[in-house]
Amino acid sequence: MGALVRVVVIFTYVFSLLRISTGVDTITVNQLITDAETITSAGGSFELGFFSPANSKHRYLGIWYKKVSNRAVVWVANRENPLNDSSGVLKVTSQGILVVLDGANKTLWSSTSSRPAQDPNAQLLDSGNLVMKNGNDGNPENFLWQSFDYPCNTLLPGMKLGWNRVTGLDRYLSSWKSADDPSIGTFTYGIDPSGSPQIFVRNGSAVTFRSGPWNGIRFSGYPHFTPNPVYTYDFVLNEKEIYFIYYLVNSSLLSRLVLTPEGYAQRFTWIDEKGEWVQYSSVQKDDCDNYAICGANGICKIDQSPKCECMKGFRPKFQSNWDMADWSNGCVRSTPLDCQKGDGFVKLSGVKLPDTRTSWFNESLNLKECASLCLRNCSCTAYVNSNISGGGSGCLLWFDDLIDIREFAENGQEFYVRMSASESDAFSSTNSSSKKKQKHVIVISISITGIVLLILVLTWYMLKKMKQQLKRKGYMEHNSDGGETCEGQERLELPLFELATLLNATNNFSSDNKLGEGGFGPVYKGILEDGEEIAVKRLSKTSRQGLKEFKNEVESIAKLQHRNLVKLLGCCICGREKMLIYEYLPNKSLDLFIFDQIRGIVLDWPKRFLIINGIARGLLYLHQDSRLRIIHRDLKAENVLLDNDMNPKISDFGIARSFGGNETGASTTRVAGTLGYMSPEYASEGLYSTKSDVYSFGVLVLEIVSGKRNRGFSHPNHDLNLLGHAWTLYIEGGSSKFIDASIANTYNLSEVLRSINVGLLCVQRFPDDRPSMHSVVLMLSSEGALPQPKEPCFFTDRSMMEVNSSSGSHATITQLEAR
Numbered sequence: 001m002g003a004l005v006r007v008v009v010i011f012t013y014v015f016s017l018l019r020i021s022t023g024v025d026t027i028t029v030n031q032l033i034t035d036a037e038t039i040t041s042a043g044g045s046f047e048l049g050f051f052s053p054a055n056s057k058h059r060y061l062g063i064w065y066k067k068v069s070n071r072a073v074v075w076v077a078n079r080e081n082p083l084n085d086s087s088g089v090l091k092v093t094s095q096g097i098l099v100v101l102d103g104a105n106k107t108l109w110s111s112t113s114s115r116p117a118q119d120p121n122a123q124l125l126d127s128g129n130l131v132m133k134n135g136n137d138g139n140p141e142n143f144l145w146q147s148f149d150y151p152c153n154t155l156l157p158g159m160k161l162g163w164n165r166v167t168g169l170d171r172y173l174s175s176w177k178s179a180d181d182p183s184i185g186t187f188t189y190g191i192d193p194s195g196s197p198q199i200f201v202r203n204g205s206a207v208t209f210r211s212g213p214w215n216g217i218r219f220s221g222y223p224h225f226t227p228n229p230v231y232t233y234d235f236v237l238n239e240k241e242i243y244f245i246y247y248l249v250n251s252s253l254l255s256r257l258v259l260t261p262e263g264y265a266q267r268f269t270w271i272d273e274k275g276e277w278v279q280y281s282s283v284q285k286d287d288c289d290n291y292a293i294c295g296a297n298g299i300c301k302i303d304q305s306p307k308c309e310c311m312k313g314f315r316p317k318f319q320s321n322w323d324m325a326d327w328s329n330g331c332v333r334s335t336p337l338d339c340q341k342g343d344g345f346v347k348l349s350g351v352k353l354p355d356t357r358t359s360w361f362n363e364s365l366n367l368k369e370c371a372s373l374c375l376r377n378c379s380c381t382a383y384v385n386s387n388i389s390g391g392g393s394g395c396l397l398w399f400d401d402l403i404d405i406r407e408f409a410e411n412g413q414e415f416y417v418r419m420s421a422s423e424s425d426a427f428s429s430t431n432s433s434s435k436k437k438q439k440h441v442i443v444i445s446i447s448i449t450g451i452v453l454l455i456l457v458l459t460w461y462m463l464k465k466m467k468q469q470l471k472r473k474g475y476m477e478h479n480s481d482g483g484e485t486c487e488g489q490e491r492l493e494l495p496l497f498e499l500a501t502l503l504n505a506t507n508n509f510s511s512d513n514k515l516g517e518g519g520f521g522p523v524y525k526g527i528l529e530d531g532e533e534i535a536v537k538r539l540s541k542t543s544r545q546g547l548k549e550f551k552n553e554v555e556s557i558a559k560l561q562h563r564n565l566v567k568l569l570g571c572c573i574c575g576r577e578k579m580l581i582y583e584y585l586p587n588k589s590l591d592l593f594i595f596d597q598i599r600g601i602v603l604d605w606p607k608r609f610l611i612i613n614g615i616a617r618g619l620l621y622l623h624q625d626s627r628l629r630i631i632h633r634d635l636k637a638e639n640v641l642l643d644n645d646m647n648p649k650i651s652d653f654g655i656a657r658s659f660g661g662n663e664t665g666a667s668t669t670r671v672a673g674t675l676g677y678m679s680p681e682y683a684s685e686g687l688y689s690t691k692s693d694v695y696s697f698g699v700l701v702l703e704i705v706s707g708k709r710n711r712g713f714s715h716p717n718h719d720l721n722l723l724g725h726a727w728t729l730y731i732e733g734g735s736s737k738f739i740d741a742s743i744a745n746t747y748n749l750s751e752v753l754r755s756i757n758v759g760l761l762c763v764q765r766f767p768d769d770r771p772s773m774h775s776v777v778l779m780l781s782s783e784g785a786l787p788q789p790k791e792p793c794f795f796t797d798r799s800m801m802e803v804n805s806s807s808g809s810h811a812t813i814t815q816l817e818a819r
């Protein structure tokens with residue numbers, strides 16, 4: 001190992017002797033930097049040129065520390081497109097764009113520019129920032145481009161980690177695949193702006209570490225952020241920006257923060273005496289830093305065995321799992337909250353504040369106002385000062401389960417957890433005698449009025465109970481078994497769920513378990529006794545659909561079996577309650593990824609192409625391969641769910657229609673579907689067929705490629721909708737401009753162009769022009785030339801959307817037509 005390191009060091013040293021340093025820090029238009037040349041920043045701190053990582057033959061353009069023998073690369077340009085030889089060159093175009101070209105003048109990487117350039121030139125600053133300037137304009141506000149805005153795995157002093165809220169630019173670190181391969185690995189380190197902003201380390205989409213919110217002094221989860229001899233830090237949060245930044249105390253020190261290929265954010269500092277980089281600190285310290293290790297409402301204590309315990313007033317949700325160190329299901333309240341009775345709070349000290357992604361804060365409230373605000377809102381679960389500096393100010397509220405709490409030996413925070421009145425009394429052990437006296441008085445007066453009230457309430461309650469029993473009997477009249485089984489279920493070829501099971505699994509359909517609102521009514525997450533996770537769709541009682549139609553529908557869906565359709569596990573019909581039970585898909589729906597800049601990165605192009613193909617096959621099955629011909633009528637990103645491996649599954653058959661034999665379509669007077677995805681003939685005339693699903697599929701493909709919603713799309717240069725925009729670029733041969741920036745580094749051009757072409761074929765104005773799903777599947781997988789699409793009717797489409805939305809319809813029109 002030591003020998004290997006030495007060989008590498010010697011190699012890099014010899015290698016650097018062979019280089020010709022141009023001795024300048026600037027590249028002007030059309031000046032070439034070849035593989036053998038480098039440029040050096042004015043103070044001699046950083047060098048830019050081509051390099052190969054330790055055990056790799058590939059060549060990359062990068063920036064590294066110049067002054068030390070182990071030159072640690074801090075930034076890489078063509079990390080996804082390496083050179084195989086030393087033919088690479090770097091140059092600045094007259095538009096002010098940096099390009100890395102290979103021997104055949106093919107562009108392997110290029111920078112971007114949003115402003116016109118005059119006399120552009122690129123300069124390597126002594127901070128390690130490679131900037132594109134107009135002439136001698138050194139004002140950072142005016143830079144055309146800077147490498148600090150496009151970090152790789154290293155955060156250098158003075159670099160912003162976080163968001164420009166005006167432009168939407170998100171600067172985050174992404175790990176190398178391995179020490180030998182700078183291409184994008186699975187880990188990211190960046191700021192999540194939702195709720196009170198926090199830094200997250202993610203593995204793909206899964207959070208592995210959370211910094212906690214900024215508390216005015218440090219991130220709640222970084223107790224070791226204390227004044228130190230190496231660096232100072234700051235966190236900025238305003239309307240324009242959210243970012244974390246650090247500076248070196250003594251600029252002659254070298255220190256950098258790196259996200260390793262294994263997903264650790266570590267600080268390395270150069271120690272001259274040792275001649276090596278030494279790990280100075282690590283963001284992740286111990287097991288308790290693993291995100292949510294103790295589940296909801298659990299608290300992690302590192303010097304205790306077992307590590308996890310429930311917070312005061314909570315007990316394990318599944319005691320037997322908990323005892324076997326499976327803490328993932330977390331804890332639930334020992335006594336449920338009762339907002340009407342008046343709850344109290346219990347103070348927890350020395351901890352890392354729970355996940356604040358769904359929290360709320362206001363900097364101008366004080367702690368007292370904060371407590372009363374929390375008490376007034378029945379879904380509020382905890383509160384705290386949002387800013388602990390200067391004695392404490394501001395108000396931060398939680399509304400959900402409290403997740404990812406740990407105890408710290410020092411620099412932990414205190415916060416207040418809502419408890420039912422009885423529990424909070426038990427814990428806060430009021431020890432003042434005057435309070436006790438008061439209590440006695442209150443107790444006596446309550447007892448007297450209580451007895452009177454009790455008699456009244458009891459009478460009322462018994463009457464009500466009798467009424468309910470009569471009602472329930474009515475429901476069960478024609479049920480042979482009586483008891484818990486519900487009527488009519490025996491005729492369905494589906495597993496039956498009892499109402500009690502579902503009530504138990506979903507915590508009595510608690511709002512905490514609600515996943516969203518589907519076509520029919522709310523959808524809840526549930527966990528069965530055996531631990532299986534399910535999604536329960538509870539049909540709203542106002543649904544016009546009758547029992548018979550509901551059963552027909554369930555039976556037709558139950559017969560569908562395809563890996564790209566969500567699986568129906570069973571149903572439950574109990575009185576007026578009708579419910580469908582589906583498999584639970586943890587990654588939720590496609591829209592959460594493709595329309596989100598952060599999560600969008602998780603879905604790289606290969607995954608998106610698999611998703612496009614999967615949806616196409618699912619739809620083909622509905623249209624053609626299943627026993628019935630089914631038209632989905634509401635295909636959209638929200639209705640494509642993703643399983644653990646990001647496989648797409650079409651869901652929500654709430655308004656699907658099935659047809660026998662040769663029928664291919666029908667018409668309706670009540671148009672149901674979603675604006676932005678409805679084909680013109682369906683939206684305007686109520687005509688639907690398999691080709692209206694094809695249209696929705698086309699819209700979806702264009703959304704997946706572009707990362708933009710069709711509905712609500714706008715462009716600064718024109719008034720076209722997404723389809724019009726795609727079409728215009730296609731005709732101009734500029735389709736590559738249509739591609740989502742999140743997949744800029746991962747896409748395969750021919751697959752993307754093929755997808756755009758297929759998408760445009762699917763959204764053509766006339767149904768007969770659109771391909772069948774059968775042809776779509778073939779076209780997506782073949783290499784052959786594709787037909788040229790006709791112009792989509794995007795102008796009428798936009799005016800139609802306005803007509804529809806002005807008539808008071810929601811984004812999703814979910815009414816069912818009477819059949």
Ligand SMILES: *[C@@H]1O[C@H](CO)[C@@H](O)[C@H](O)[C@H]1NC(C)=O
Pocket residue numbers: 081082083084102108
């Ligand atoms: C390097 O070689 C690989 C495999 O032979 C090839 O796919 C790639 O396109 C080459 N890269 C360049 C820049 O020539």
Ligand SMILES: *[C@@H]1O[C@H](CO)[C@@H](O)[C@H](O)[C@H]1NC(C)=O
Pocket residue numbers: 103104105
């Ligand atoms: C690449 O471009 C340069 C300048 O535009 C030209 O001199 C050179 O011949 C080109 N090389 C190839 C292989 O096309």
Ligand SMILES: *[C@@H]1O[C@H](CO)[C@@H](O)[C@H](O)[C@H]1NC(C)=O
Pocket residue numbers: 186203204262263
């Ligand atoms: C990161 O996620 C991938 C895929 O889910 C998994 O295979 C891998 O083990 C994870 N890595 C770590 C270090 O947790």
Ligand SMILES: *[C@@H]1O[C@H](CO)[C@@H](O)[C@H](O)[C@H]1NC(C)=O
Pocket residue numbers: 250251252253
């Ligand atoms: C910075 O560090 C250098 C070398 O360690 C030392 O000589 C110098 O005095 C330090 N400067 C300050 C301002 O502390």
Ligand SMILES: *[C@@H]1O[C@H](CO)[C@@H](O)[C@H](O)[C@H]1NC(C)=O
Pocket residue numbers: 362363364365
């Ligand atoms: C915060 O609270 C203050 C005082 O109640 C109020 O004036 C202000 O609008 C609130 N700010 C936000 C963002 O809600």
Ligand SMILES: *[C@@H]1O[C@H](CO)[C@@H](O)[C@H](O)[C@H]1NC(C)=O
Pocket residue numbers: 360376377378379380399
């Ligand atoms: C409680 O707070 C949540 C989140 O801010 C809000 O959506 C809800 O309307 C509030 N409820 C009441 C009764 O104020």
Ligand SMILES: *[C@@H]1O[C@H](CO)[C@@H](O)[C@H](O)[C@H]1NC(C)=O
Pocket residue numbers: 216363387388389390393
């Ligand atoms: C936190 O409080 C301190 C002292 O009152 C104040 O100087 C600082 O600006 C506050 N920070 C934020 C983010 O409001």
Ligand SMILES: *[C@@H]1O[C@H](CO)[C@@H](O)[C@H](O)[C@H]1NC(C)=O
Pocket residue numbers: 429431
């Ligand atoms: C309660 O108060 C009494 C006297 O007022 C004191 O002796 C006792 O230690 C207190 N108990 C607790 C638990 O603080």
